[in-house]
Amino acid sequence: xxxxxxxxxxxxxxxxxxxxxxxxxxxxxxxxxxxxxxxxxxxxxxxxxxxxxxxxxxxxxxxxxxxxxxxxxxxxxxxxxxxxxxxxxxxxxxxxxxxxxxxxxxxxxxxxxxxxxxxxxxxxxxxxxxxxxxxxxxxxxxxxxxxxxxxxxxxxxxxxxxxxxxxxxxxxxxxxxxxxxxxxxxxxxxxxxxxxxxxxxxxxxxxxxxxxxxxxxxxxxxxxxxxxxxxxxxxxxxxxxxxxxxxxxxxxxxxxxxxxxxxxxxxxxxxxxxxxxxxxxxxxxxxxxxxxxxxxxxxxxxxxxxxxxxxxxxxxxxxxxxxxxxxxxxxxxxxxxxxxxxxxxxxxxxxxxxxxxxxxxxxxxxxxxxxxxxxxxxxxxxxxxxxxxxxxxxxxxxxxxxxxxxxxxxxxxxxxxxxxxxx
Amino acid sequence: xxxxxxxxxxxxxxxxxxxxxxxxxxxxxxxxxxxxxxxxxxxxxxxxxxxxxxxxxxxxxxxxxxxxxxxxxxxxxxxxxxxxxxxxxxxxxxxxxxxxxxxxxxxxxxxxxxxxxxxxxxxxxxxxxxxxxxxxxxxxxxx
Numbered sequence: 001x002x003x004x005x006x007x008x009x010x011x012x013x014x015x016x017x018x019x020x021x022x023x024x025x026x027x028x029x030x031x032x033x034x035x036x037x038x039x040x041x042x043x044x045x046x047x048x049x050x051x052x053x054x055x056x057x058x059x060x061x062x063x064x065x066x067x068x069x070x071x072x073x074x075x076x077x078x079x080x081x082x083x084x085x086x087x088x089x090x091x092x093x094x095x096x097x098x099x100x101x102x103x104x105x106x107x108x109x110x111x112x113x114x115x116x117x118x119x120x121x122x123x124x125x126x127x128x129x130x131x132x133x134x135x136x137x138x139x140x141x142x143x144x145x146x147x148x149x150x151x152x153x154x155x156x157x158x159x160x161x162x163x164x165x166x167x168x169x170x171x172x173x174x175x176x177x178x179x180x181x182x183x184x185x186x187x188x189x190x191x192x193x194x195x196x197x198x199x200x201x202x203x204x205x206x207x208x209x210x211x212x213x214x215x216x217x218x219x220x221x222x223x224x225x226x227x228x229x230x231x232x233x234x235x236x237x238x239x240x241x242x243x244x245x246x247x248x249x250x251x252x253x254x255x256x257x258x259x260x261x262x263x264x265x266x267x268x269x270x271x272x273x274x275x276x277x278x279x280x281x282x283x284x285x286x287x288x289x290x291x292x293x294x295x296x297x298x299x300x301x302x303x304x305x306x307x308x309x310x311x312x313x314x315x316x317x318x319x320x321x322x323x324x325x326x327x328x329x330x331x332x333x334x335x336x337x338x339x340x341x342x343x344x345x346x347x348x349x350x351x352x353x354x355x356x357x358x359x360x361x362x363x364x365x366x367x368x369x370x371x372x373x374x375x376x377x378x379x380x381x382x383x384x385x386x387x388x389x390x391x392x393x394x395x396x397x398x399x400x401x402x403x404x405x406x407x408x409x410x411x412x413x414x415x416x417x418x419x420x421x422x423x
Numbered sequence: 424x425x426x427x428x429x430x431x432x433x434x435x436x437x438x439x440x441x442x443x444x445x446x447x448x449x450x451x452x453x454x455x456x457x458x459x460x461x462x463x464x465x466x467x468x469x470x471x472x473x474x475x476x477x478x479x480x481x482x483x484x485x486x487x488x489x490x491x492x493x494x495x496x497x498x499x500x501x502x503x504x505x506x507x508x509x510x511x512x513x514x515x516x517x518x519x520x521x522x523x524x525x526x527x528x529x530x531x532x533x534x535x536x537x538x539x540x541x542x543x544x545x546x547x548x549x550x551x552x553x554x555x556x557x558x559x560x561x562x563x564x565x566x
Contacts, residue, residue: 366432366488373430373492373539374521375460375467400464403434405486 001250003306010045010253013278018042018051021284024069027062028286048253048276049264053287059229060087067283070094075282079130081228089229091130092282097231098137100279104234104248105138111239111246112197112222114168116143121166121195123175124202125151130232131202135170138234144168151175154182161193169198173205173213173221177345178409180216195219201226201233204292204313206331208338209345210242223312229288230275236310241302244309251279254310255287256296259317270295272317273310291317293329319417321351323358326395330416333362333397336388340381342369346407353421359398362389366401424557425493425543427475431468432488435461443468443482450474450481455563456537458524469524471496471537473564494539495547496558501527501534509536512553518546528566535566 001009018039021028032039035052042050059067067090068075076095080088093101114120120139124131132150139146149160151171157179160166169176176198183190195217201224213221225245226233235252236245247254252275256265259272273290293314301309315329322328330349337343343364350361364385372378382399389397433439440459447454453473460467472478475491482489499505513520521539528535535558540546550557558566 368483368488368490371430371432371488371490373428373467373469373490375462378432378465378467379462401432402465403432403439403486404488406434 001306006250006306007045009250010278011043014045014048014253014276015039015042017276017278017280017284017286020281021069021286025067025284027058027066045253048255048287051276051287053262053274053289054285055289056089056229056291059089059285059288063087064090065092067285068092069284070281077133078128079133079228079232080128082129088128090283091228091231094281097280097282100251101134101231101234102137102141104231104251105134106141107138107248108199108224108234108237109135109138109142109144109168111237112168112199112220113240114139114142114144114197118144118167119165119194120144120146120168120170121157121161121164122146122148123151123157123169123171123179124233130226130228131170134226134232134234135199139168154179155186158183158186158188158193161195162188165194167194167196169195169217169219171198171200172202173200173209174203174345174409176200176213176217176221177209180213190216190218193218197222199224199237204315204319204331206334206338207312208335212338212345225310225313227290227292229285229290230277231280235275239301239303239305243301244297244311246301246305246307246309247296249307251277253278254296254308256294257289259289259291259293265295267296267298270311270314293317293320321349321360321417321419323351323360324395326393328360328393328395332392333389336385336392337362337364339388340370340385342367342371343385344404346409347416348407349417351417351419351421358421360395361398361400363400363402363407365404365407367404370401424495424551424559425547426471426496426558426560426563428492428494428537428539429470429472429475429478429482430490430492431470431482433459433466433468435463435465440468442485443487446481446485446487447472447478450477452478452481455566456524456526456535458522460522469522471563475560492539493543494537495543495550496563497536497538497550498556498558499534499536501532505534506536509555512549513540513546516546516549518542518549 022039031052074094075092077093079091122135126132197220199222210221222238224237226235236247255274256271265271273292277284294310297309346365348363352359385399455471457470519541523538525536
């Protein structure tokens, strides 16, 4: 689809969406009225910046059905966010929403090279979490065979992979590395497993981690992106170029704003990703503030797809640590750590405030290659990493090597920050 | 003659040493000598054990970061002044001691010194040339 055609389509869908939520969702009508916006003021997709933002807290505030824009009889499925930090966000899907989701997840898998010939090993959790069924619908859409193994029981995952001949893996990036670790313990050689591609999402990761996953699991690793508040996975995904994620902008319109002021930033400039679900019927979201930090790239992609690309996540506005006034993203630290041989991608960031001064400690698991019998060698490694961290972050971080497996493993999203500051 | 020493990375946390001891005991491995080098954050436990290869496997399997490295085991009489003699010999030959530990055998009135050098091979040949008794893994096992 050409850009002018897409713009016409986006504009038409946005107008219809605004009219629909104004008429059917009191939550949005009130917000529009407070902002002094009439639906008639929105004629073009570029008018989107006139609309008020929607935040996660607001969505929680109208739990469970406050965002519903369809009749309950038309809702065919419900998912929610985990709710670990408060009330969950509810995503209610009409059949058309499920069709859109299947379509964008189908694209996600196709872009990683999956076809009807493939066996999709779906290790995302099935249930209220969107990951499992999202991948499931996408795999069904492209006619692939789906193995709905869900998360957990890693030894069984490895057995099934070998016995059934899984070719595409879908799970969180940290879980894939955990699988590699268990495989090593069980003396299972990943080069003998048929997997050739993996779609990894639901948590931020780095290019270094991609190299590590590709090497350990013998597959091509693709970054995928999505969130329950929007639809689940299937908002954007990498193509075969593995260089930034094409946003499915015919359904999910992306903007980047300055998180402090709410003003749009220029293309290429990092800021908070904001998404509007311009085609969704069940629980549409207007200008949702994702709290994910990235930037948009409108340059042509060698794959030929014209959809705008977003960079892999640089961090979260709420994961972003402000240490001694400097913005620090865990992804920056991860990049430095993974440059070192013998460092496992298992780390924890401990932030404390001592005598009114923030301190950052990076705990890293020591591996056999890194472990020397001599203290001076270990300390030299610690100092070398500290020096590189200082260059990357512009602040001093204390590096502490810890015993292998002393950092908690996760089969879902890795928790890497322990902030003990009492502000 | 260079014998096998087992080194284990330990965090400064309660219970870690007990865990090492438990793993070794369960596998029937006897600890001949040990020392801990500690810093504020971590320690390195160094041990001479009855079966170093098995100890390495067992500890690795239990999730420890462990290493086998070489060290000299020199047997001397448990008498005043002999350690001084040894150190003077090192000094005269430009041998730099990285670390050392020891134990005394009550029955034979002998002491065994474990010495780690920057260049273990060079040290070994110098001591050998001077007539010192350097123990082998096999001899350590029999003590």
